[in-house]
Amino acid sequence: MSDGATIWADSMIAAALAAIDPVVASVLLRAGAGPVREHWLDLVRELMPASTVIRKLPPSISDDRLLGGLDLAATLQSGCPVLQHGLLAEADGGVLIAVMAERIAPSTIAHLTAALDTGTVSIERDGMSLRVPSRFGLIALDEGIGDERVSPALADRLACHLDLGTVARADLGESLFKSSDIAAARALLPQIRLSDDAIAALTTTACALGIDSLRAPLLACRVARIAAALDGETDVAEPHIACAARLVLAPRATRLPAMEDDNESNEAPESQNESAESEQDDRSNDGPLEDRVLDAAQAAIPADLLKRLQDERAMRMRSSSASKQGTAQKAPKRGRPIGSRRGEWRAGARLNVLETLRAAAPWQPLRRRTQRSDKSGRLIVHKDDIRITRFKQRSGTTTIFVVDASGSSALQRLAEVKGAVELLLAECYIRRDEVALIAFRGKSAELLLPPTRSLTRAKRSLAALPGGGGTPLSAAIFAATELALAVKAKGQAPTIVLMTDGRANVARDGVGGRGEAEAEALVAARQLALTGIPVVLVDSSPRPQDKAAQLAGAMQARYVALPHADAARLSQAVMAQAGRG
Template identity: 30%
Template sequence: MPLRPSHYPFSAIVGCDTEPMDDLGLALVLASVSPEIGGVLVRGEKGTAKSTAVRALASLLPPVEVHRGDRFSVDPADPAQESPDGPFPPGTAVESRPVRLVELPVGATEDRVLGSLHLEQALTHGQVAYEPGLLARSHRGLLYVDEVNLLHDHLVDLLLDAAATGRVTVERDGFSVEHAARFLLIGTMNPEEGELRPQLLDRFGLTVEVSAPSDPAARVEVVRRRMAYDSDAAAFTQRYGPAEKALAERIAAARDTVRRVRLSHAALLKIAQVCAAFEVDGLRADIVTARTALAHAAWEGRTSVTRADIRRAALLALPHRRRRNPFDAPGIDEELLDRVLGDEEPPPDDPEPPGGSDDPVDSGDPAPGEDGAPDTDGPEEDPSQAPNTGHDEPETSPAPPRGPEDSREPEAAQEPEESREVEADGTAPRPAAGTTVRASTPYRPRAFTVRGTGAGADGRRSRAIGTRGRRIGAEPPGRGPGGSLHLGETVKAAASRPHTGGRVGLLPRDLRVAVREGQESNLVLFCVDASGSMAARKRMGEVKTAILSLLLDAYRRRDKVGLVTFRGTRAELVLPPTRSVDTAAARLDALPAGGRTPLAEGLLEAARVLRRERLRDPRQRPLLVLVTDGRATGGRGSVGRSLEAADHVAGLGVATVVVDGESGPLRLGLAADLARRLGAEHIPVSEVSADALGDAVRERAA
């Protein structure tokens, strides 16, 4: 088998060279044995060999047979597959080529992914011709997306359509093309940079969490091998040549065996019991687990599925399907899994079950959404649509699950009565300084936007001129964010010039690209008052629930979020701007409250963060969400300093929302005064909920 010295050998990766393999190596191998599993998502911090393993995988896969000159790589042995380059007459040469590893850049355009008009043919010969895109190149190969969580929404939609149907349809610029696009989708991501949309997350058959080894000996071995590869890649690759060949032969043998592996009714029933026990959504989890168990049995050289196959399949296929909202960490309770599986092996051969057949499950059955199979997808689940119970839940209600970085302190409810102070307005007892209060169940919040029209990255919050949305005009390339060629306006610009001979010639200055109006993502910076005046249990719980709901909204709108808090004598940037809203939720959950209110310091720290982020990305417009009751008790002259700080923030011209945390019968209205000073929108915390706002409007209209 020809080796690729430019790629680090798969068998040289620590963890992929052992028996049994670690989760990363096994997931990639099983998806290669049975591509119908639906791909692999690899989650982990940077520097954990995610990309190295994926790039090394392609060299292990058997080559594919294609018609010579066929850009769409249809299978010559399958008469049902048709290529836009065909039909191919009898006797057309068939050649063998290595499996392609196609990398989809995060910043790719829609034309690059789907394909577009071949401009050279159109402009020089006047012919309408189609130039295939990345999805066409990836047919019968691997489609790799590094940092898949940063992929733009419109590219995510294209991937979802192709993964569901196995085909791509292009209707644009005067041509119509449809071609097959069945590929093994592999994505890698760092969870600290944000999470995936639920639909795309569910499309990945298997998910693996990777981290750097903690064993010093293993770390030394990783470094030693990498340095040897960098020193002499050819010699290093040759040293692992026999191991690579053996691994490739084992994958090819497993691909042949998987068609003969038997999944008995008892084993299938056990898979259904496991999926039901873990309360996964839909039936895709059952299908993927069954296919993974078949592939694992074939990989181990067995012809029937055992308990060990089901267990390993469940550990790879179920963790990411148990998440109920973006702040839940993926994972699976292995003790519960073992209890459900039991100790007995499923019988390899069962009598025919009532109403069905015990025929072997064909691992090549169509996936959900393909012809002949039900699509188990429903509409995108919006966790923010949960009932609005944030204001009425008892204090002892559990908080939503959090990520692994969650480090909660004991709830204020556990504090002894004598350690509590009394709120100044007499409304509620206040926990001692430094204690924490959890948020309740998030709700659907009001939609806050930045006024005007921006030009930031694609998102779902504020109006913007970008590459997606409705077409509102055309302009020469280079003047705006760029977009697809506007053929009609290009021809119109060329025709408006004087011509001789009756023919219209195109020049570079005639080119026009579409101008589109859509939506952008924003930087949402939370500046939260965590002082003693906000520390009353009901008040702080209500405030945290509102912020958690707004964070969930920021996740759905693809925003960047940051968190500044102020209490005692200073302000702190608790979370620098990031796309990982689940990290922000974890920091919020552990946020203590108590002490004085240094309002001026909080505003000035927020201003510093906003100025710094404006220098980093001038196109990303910020939205400042200030959560406070407006009190300033940070020392002598604190009120005057707070007003000066408010004037400074107002001078930045940043869209601002003041969420008023004041409650109780005695209200001073300081937050409303501060909002006027800032030129901001003032919202009582009780009206952050969209449902609460609707109720208030209906009451006023009655």
């Protein structure tokens, strides 16, 4: 049997387990949209009882739709608070299918995990305080590319982890189970007994695989009971324990059992798996149960486990400073009103009472004739009458000045650059933009002024800027990138104005060497270009330099060469290139 066929066989078992007890045997399915994934989802739907409620959870769902809250139209019509159930309450006793689960917002993850842990949904909003039952099974569809993964907090609560990325259509076999098997297993499940030896085998296997979560062995024990019920057995046997180890523990492994420490990972993963397989063949079938279960789990561990773990660690370290770069800015809820629109009254939205009454007023005679039982004369408001105030809010802008104060710049145009920066600071002050100042000289770059609106502080920091020393250009670009990403994460729009002659001679570690320093500066410039942050590079040398132009091209910046401009002309050119003139 091919690897793809083996994985598909285990995935069919996972589908049956999820159909028997979806609350316990929840599934994290990593697979792209296609016939393989859809075939597996169809299999789950066929095995579940016809009365099972199945709902889809989109990644961009709002808190109102997820949790529920006050139904404003029904409340106005009835004169008393009317609760509108959310998706979590609607899925009580059923199954939620989370599409593109790797892109679910952190707030939604928090609500999901709380509901999975407690089996209830707490509603503390709109003047209401109540708990609604919400016990559901969850199938999270992970469609991430590369290092994109479902939130660890959510993945930890899902029992079976499946990866169908290597399964082809030719590997798809017929279903191993029928609806009658699922019904019989559900009836038998309360009678299943789990021995202490089985619990010890699963917990020992979890420790050997480097799993530090306490939920993993607990979920494995519960899955083993469901597997025994699926086989029609009342006692959990070794095949059921091995099945739980393959589906629950093996995908969570952080090391191979033969390894004593993560640092012993220099050996190729393939050779380590070969040695592990040879050790497995040498073991006797009469050995301890823990060893046999560990062998079953080890056989299901992906061959490239170690390489994948190392790549994920390296990616997390590289992207830690830019993890919030793609945070979407929500619609403004304050600012200058620009009218109203039809919509739902959700949390954070501002109800436009006057426009709502205007929309409902023309329909009152017709609605009163239709609803003859209402003799109170109360205003009848329907959902379509609700009007929400729209706002227009100007997003803040932060200009980050990166000034070359090295010896080459100080001997040439540092005083003129200071004058240009002062003019730019004054214009930023008029627009109430924030400014920041980074200077680089010697062996490092220094943040002289964090983002501020104080013109006095900015001028004082600029006036006290000394000149001289080497040109650590790469350190300056990295510092500007980190600061700009932090500004962007706060919902503001950063712009970098880099003033340099482009002649780097100090690497980021503070060691001299023009060749290495220039190569490092180009790497930093290309990384800055990937962020999409607008950059203006002002060539401060007396004559235009090819290196400065090359650097501007690498960071996709606007290049301004003003060999004989004074401070006023330099300021005008920068403002024009930045699109603010």
